[in-house]
Amino acid sequence: MFFARPASESRRSVTIGAVVRDRCAHERDDADHQVKNDRRTTRRELLKLSPLVLLGGFAVPSIRARLLEAGMAWSDVAASAVFRRSHLAPTFSASDVVPFDQFPYNGYDNLEPAIDFERWSLTVGGAVSHPGRYTLDQIRTLPKVTQNTRHVCVEGWDVIGRFGGARLGDFLDLVGADPQARFIAVSCADDYYESLDVATARQPQSLLCYEMYDQPLDRGHGAPLRLQLPTKLGYKQAKYLMTLEVTHVLPAKRSYWGDQGYSWYGGL
Secondary structure (H helix, E strand, C coil), rough: CCCCEEEEHHHHHHHHHHHHHHHHHHHHHHHHHHHHHHHHHHHHHHHHHHHHHHHHHHCCCCHHHHHHHHHHHHHHHHHHHHCCCCCCCCCHHHHHHCCHHHCCCCCCCCCCCCCCCCCEEEEEEECCCCCCCEEEHHHHCEEEEEEEEEEECCCCCCEEEEEEEEEEHHHHCCCCECCCCCEEEECCCCCCEEEEEEHHHCCCCCCCEEECEEEEECCCCCCCCCCCCCCEEEHHHHCCCCEEEEEEECCCCCCCCHHCCCCCCCCC
């Protein structure tokens, strides 16, 4: 035997059930809203903390080295991207040129490395049609360029000097450099070494320099042959040249100072 539930009680049950469902739904909405707010807060807090994290990274030697290396690499890429071979460095009048004895001697190790000047030649190899040894007289047969340009040292000084020599681009044409090659690398009598991108090498003011102040280079300034690059910092302008290689890839020893943390590109 069973009894029918009064209609008023049934209505009350339905009403109570609806209220419970509404309350549960509201609580779920509140929970979802809180989660979203928490996520936004977390992202905001991370953004606020990111400079502190970066600063903290510089306090850890191993991380600091990687951050600095990445920053220097980015700087080199950006500088290379905006470089234009046709863009010329400023040139100056004779009155702006410092006297020869006020142009500093500067070297990383030895200002007078052992060189047999009578038998000296520049050994050329790599991606060229005419590898071999090129004497100073052969280099002098190329059109001579004389220019008054600023030499800028990374140590903080700069002077305007007078330089003469053959365009590096003309010499690359002489030796039949592969037009697809990307770099040149040089080594020096004082064990210095350096490399350049081809765009810089073919910039019309980039010289194989054999004169300063209308006189042959002296030993302290890189005799018998040096790079003279008005668009680069001084440490890119290798002296006492002994070898030059045209290459598609950078050598393991890219740049004496670049391999010690300085900018490889070294542009002005």
